[in-house]
Amino acid sequence: xxxxxxxxxxxxxxxxxxxxxxxxxxxxxxxxxxxxxxxxxxxxxxxxxxxxxxxxxxxxxxxxxxxxxxxxxxxxxxxxxxxxxxxxxxxxxxxxxxxxxxxxxxxxxxxxxxxxxxxxxxxxxxxxxxxxxxxxxxxxxxxxxxxxxxxxxxxxxxxxxxxxxxxxxxxxxxxxxxxxxxxxxxxxxxxxxxxxxxxxxxxxxxxxxxxxxxxxxxxxxxxxxxxxxxxxxxxxxxxxxxxxxxxxxxxxxxxxxxxxxxxxxxxxxxxxxxxxxxxxxxxxxxxxxxxxxxxxxxxxxxxxxxxxxxxxxxxxxxxxxxxxxxxxxxxxxxxxxxxxxxxxxxxxxxxxxxxxxxxxxxxxxxxxxxxxxxxxxx
Numbered sequence: 001x002x003x004x005x006x007x008x009x010x011x012x013x014x015x016x017x018x019x020x021x022x023x024x025x026x027x028x029x030x031x032x033x034x035x036x037x038x039x040x041x042x043x044x045x046x047x048x049x050x051x052x053x054x055x056x057x058x059x060x061x062x063x064x065x066x067x068x069x070x071x072x073x074x075x076x077x078x079x080x081x082x083x084x085x086x087x088x089x090x091x092x093x094x095x096x097x098x099x100x101x102x103x104x105x106x107x108x109x110x111x112x113x114x115x116x117x118x119x120x121x122x123x124x125x126x127x128x129x130x131x132x133x134x135x136x137x138x139x140x141x142x143x144x145x146x147x148x149x150x151x152x153x154x155x156x157x158x159x160x161x162x163x164x165x166x167x168x169x170x171x172x173x174x175x176x177x178x179x180x181x182x183x184x185x186x187x188x189x190x191x192x193x194x195x196x197x198x199x200x201x202x203x204x205x206x207x208x209x210x211x212x213x214x215x216x217x218x219x220x221x222x223x224x225x226x227x228x229x230x231x232x233x234x235x236x237x238x239x240x241x242x243x244x245x246x247x248x249x250x251x252x253x254x255x256x257x258x259x260x261x262x263x264x265x266x267x268x269x270x271x272x273x274x275x276x277x278x279x280x281x282x283x284x285x286x287x288x289x290x291x292x293x294x295x296x297x298x299x300x301x302x303x304x305x306x307x308x309x310x311x312x313x314x315x316x317x318x319x320x321x322x323x324x325x326x327x328x329x330x331x332x333x334x335x336x337x338x339x340x341x342x343x344x345x346x347x348x349x350x351x352x353x354x355x356x357x358x359x360x361x362x363x364x365x366x367x368x369x370x371x372x373x374x375x376x377x378x
Contacts, residue, residue: 008319009318009319009355010355010357014193017255018251019254023247023251024248026247027244027246033243034242035221035241038243039243039247040243040246043241044057046253046254050253051179055182055187056210057205057206058213059202059204059241060216060220060241061203061240062192062201062202062203063166063204064091065220066190067095067164068098071095071101071136073216074162079102080102080134081103081104081127082134083123083137084106085139085147086106086338087114087140087347088140088166090327090332090333091190092140093138093327096138101135102337103327104337104339105326105336105339107339108142108347109343113347114141117148119341123339124155124161133159137161137163138164139152139164139165140166141169143283143291143297144170144173144196144293145170145285145291146289164184164186164188165187167181167187168190168195168203169294169295172256172259172260173289174289174290175289177288182206182208186207187206189203189206196260197253199245199248201245219237219239224236258358264291264293266357269362269365270369273366277373279300279301280298280299282296282297282299294356296353299347300350300351303349306352308375309375309376313368320353321353325348354368
């Protein structure tokens with residue numbers, strides 16, 4: 001009997017446009033394959049132009065590198081404390097350890113699943129009372145949903161603590177019409193292979209301060225001093241994006257809005273076709289919040305139901321993923337201080353990310369929906 005092989009449905013696969021190969025070919029034809037060149041400059045300009053504000057962009061090797069440089073530029077050093085959203089990917093927190101600093105984890109609120117203003121303020125006051133005023137705040141737009149930007153900014157300004165805006169998952173999201181990535185003292189973007197647009201691997205640092213951009217590029221290119229020989233007065237990093245990968249980025253920027261619209265359409269299709277299931281919840285947008293819907297996420301009634309759905313999808317060659325396991329529950333971070341109310345733990349237990357790529361067909365979406373319906377109606 002012939003076995004029927006079903007096409008794999010990925011959680012969030014790369015989606016190429018028409019121009020990426022043209023720009024990459026230009027890099028090869030001109031022999032600009034190093035971590036500098038016209039594609040890098042034009043990719044940075046495309047991002048800056050997209051932001052609709054006067055920003056300066058440094059294209060880097062990853063979003064993680066961007067967070068590392070951002071914290072370094074804000075003066076974070078060994079022994080400092082940095083407040084970090086607990087409900088996120090580990091790349092938001094790892095660079096804190098790179099610098100020898102201590103992460104202080106803060107739980108989320110229910111409306112956006114992002115850092116809680118109430119718990120953030122509580123954490124800051126207590127750290128200050130202990131003589132440990134935090135050096136920075138890492139706030140994340142999780143799954144493309146903006147955090148409560150105005151409330152977090154008021155707290156940060158009141159206590160004079162700068163914000164690293166982790167917009168790795170939120171390129172194309174907006175808050176009151178302004179683009180995510182432009183709200184922090186320093187913003188960061190990611191172009192990893194699973195993001196809404198990709199450069200295969202890559203990221204960017206975004207700032208409204210031209211001097212900070214220059215310092216970021218200096219540190220990202222091994223901190224080489226201005227001398228005819230190789231001279232270094234401080235530690236640098238090999239974090240600059242190559243001209244080849246920036247060519248992919250240029251092509252991807254030309255289709256960014258199409259990718260955002262496709263992912264938002266996926267979310268709406270899931271929501272409409274699972275509307276009959278009272279035991280499924282979706283993350284809704286607050287007024288004047290617009291998510292790029294990088295990943296469509298659902299909340300199930302409990303852990304057991306989440307696993308039933310995940311395993312049933314897996315059986316049918318469909319990739320899904322539990323929501324991020326909070327950092328304060330991770331073995332590497334469990335020893336550090338945290339300010340929790342149980343929100344992120346509950347979201348992790350019950351939440352599931354569904355296939356959300358901009359290249360999914362209606363047939364793909366219907367396959368996912370059919371399986372979820374079978375599990376929950378049963």
